[in-house]
Amino acid sequence: xxxxxxxxxxxxxxxxxxxxxxxxxxxxxxxxxxxxxxxxxxxxxxxxxxxxxxxxxxxxxxxxxxxxxxxxxxxxxxxxxxxxxxxxxxxxxxxxxxxxxxxxxxxxxxxxxxxxxxxxxxxxxxxxxxxxxxxxxxxxxxxxxxxxxxxxxxxxxxxxxxxxxxxxxxxxxxxxxxxxxxxxxxxxxxxxxxxxxxxxxxxxxxxxxxxxxxxxxxxxxxxxxxxxxxxxxxxxxxxxxxxxxxxxxxxxxxxxxxxxxxxxxxxxxxxxxxxxxxxxxxxxxxxxxxxxxxxxxxxxxxxxxxxxxxxxxxxxxxxxxxxxxxxxxxxxxxxxxxxxxxxxxxxxxxxxxxx
Amino acid sequence: xxxxxxxxxxxxxxxxxxxxxxxxxxxxxxxxxxxxxxxxxxxxxxxxxxxxxxxxxxxxxxxxxxxxxxxxxxxxxxxxxxxxxxxxxxxxxxxxxxxxxxxxxxxxxxxxxxxxxxxxxxxxxxxxxxxxxxxxxxxxxxxxxxxxxxxxxxxxxxxxxxxxxxxxxxxxxxxxxxxxxxxxxxxxx
Numbered sequence: 408x409x410x411x412x413x414x415x416x417x418x419x420x421x422x423x424x425x426x427x428x429x430x431x432x433x434x435x436x437x438x439x440x441x442x443x444x445x446x447x448x449x450x451x452x453x454x455x456x457x458x459x460x461x462x463x464x465x466x467x468x469x470x471x472x473x474x475x476x477x478x479x480x481x482x483x484x485x486x487x488x489x490x491x492x493x494x495x496x497x498x499x500x501x502x503x504x505x506x507x508x509x510x511x512x513x514x515x516x517x518x519x520x521x522x523x524x525x526x527x528x529x530x531x532x533x534x535x536x537x538x539x540x541x542x543x544x545x546x547x548x549x550x551x552x553x554x555x556x557x558x559x560x561x562x563x564x565x566x567x568x569x570x571x572x573x574x575x576x577x578x579x580x581x582x583x584x585x586x587x588x589x590x591x592x593x594x595x596x597x598x599x600x601x602x603x604x605x606x607x608x609x610x611x612x613x614x615x616x617x618x619x620x621x622x623x624x625x626x627x628x629x630x631x632x633x634x635x636x637x638x639x640x641x642x643x644x645x646x647x648x649x650x651x652x653x654x655x656x657x658x659x660x661x662x663x664x665x666x667x668x669x670x671x672x673x674x675x676x677x678x679x680x681x682x683x684x685x686x687x688x689x690x691x692x693x694x695x696x697x698x699x700x701x702x703x704x705x706x707x708x709x710x711x712x713x714x715x716x717x718x719x720x721x722x723x724x725x726x727x728x729x730x731x732x733x734x735x736x737x738x739x740x741x742x743x744x745x746x747x748x749x750x751x752x753x754x755x756x757x758x759x760x761x762x
Numbered sequence: 763x764x765x766x767x768x769x770x771x772x773x774x775x776x777x778x779x780x781x782x783x784x785x786x787x788x789x790x791x792x793x794x795x796x797x798x799x800x801x802x803x804x805x806x807x808x809x810x811x812x813x814x815x816x817x818x819x820x821x822x823x824x825x826x827x828x829x830x831x832x833x834x835x836x837x838x839x840x841x842x843x844x845x846x847x848x849x850x851x852x853x854x855x856x857x858x859x860x861x862x863x864x865x866x867x868x869x870x871x872x873x874x875x876x877x878x879x880x881x882x883x884x885x886x887x888x889x890x891x892x893x894x895x896x897x898x899x900x901x902x903x904x905x906x907x908x909x910x911x912x913x914x915x916x917x918x919x920x921x922x923x924x925x926x927x928x929x930x931x932x933x934x935x936x937x938x939x940x941x942x943x944x945x946x947x948x949x950x951x
Binding site: 420421424425427428429431432433434435436447448451458461462464465466467468469470471472473474475476477557587611627673674676677680681684724739 | 789790818819822829833836837840841842843844846847850852871872873875876877879880881883884890891894895896897900915918919920922923925926927928929930932935
């Protein structure tokens, strides 16, 4: 179980939690030997607290079986195309009446293979010269650097990667990327967007280039954001003192400087980063916000006919590569009509229910 | 107001898509008798629902119901490890249901677990997704990710521990374990 020398720095709960989880995984692997069984009894017999944690952890493990429900959304690898009938399927919330979809799982087979690790396209790091990686609208890609750093590129994103023994430099030219940075004290990891530098040491964060600002979301560890003053010659107003951001913080930087630093809930961070699984999560957002977000992922133009329709609140999980699924769901759940108004443009409008 | 789709029409649609429904259910449940039971239950549920208000798209409704019932079955009968612990005589504190079962519908549980898994470090998350979403064995996971089986097990244990803490801190498991580092003091849940 957890080794003794790690006890320092752990709270009792964390330590017991790790031991309990290790037992549960051990049980999952098949019958215990008599020695192991004795040892488990001994461990669980130490206190009610031990037993509670063990049982609670076992219950979480068992309940996690419901995650199988995601197997239709997250593709393991490009599956055999499914029957057309499944293409129209949605899983709306049971809570009818609420203007929330709850969790909507779209069954269309993904056009692009794999949203998970197996499909990681390992880009072999060539030490020489900067390399460009980019994604089309609606596409996702994973770039694996030789140092163990993993970069997820969201839709319509373009980065330049330059690695040297003393520095790992990334230029975010367009779009949004998530960086899971391997620790290397000798070579700082720096993401630059329009003269704003985000430096990390063994951390995970995402950076999105917006119109004329930059948004940084920190999932793990710490990052430092500062201005590269050379990028703003003669514009002292554009300079700002370096800012440290820690896990759970989201900050926006624009030309005049730091716009906002705010704390968000871990769930909200997780939701913000779901695009890596090609999933967009909405939590009571207006239809206008939903359409704006989707517009990043599709070349189609979607317009909302009136303010009333634009204000409808939508929640749930949607596949970013299945706009047809979103539209079907809007139609079924909100009586929103979808009208084609051009070769690649559509208009949404809520209509009075027929029945 | 219409009094619902005609029963014979629903029946016709049901039999037409029964095989496809079963293949959806089979994704979640392996035992053939469970698959048959759920497929049957789907029909009953749809008839009941249709009696209350007309179903606009019965076909879609059948599939949604099938998926929901299969997930629910999964949630209620997933007791592989807790069952083993009961065999160990560790069941005396197991009587109370978790807040998770009592307060959340199965699709909400799915979304809660999904959030917990999303919060994991990448490799840990990968291993857990392969295990719980795809049901791969530990050997298959190790092979797919090119890691040792013991490493896969460590990731699973770490992921499980973190997810349990994640759920605990947000009050999803109820207040049974409020020792140090347990339930948050700021009232958030």
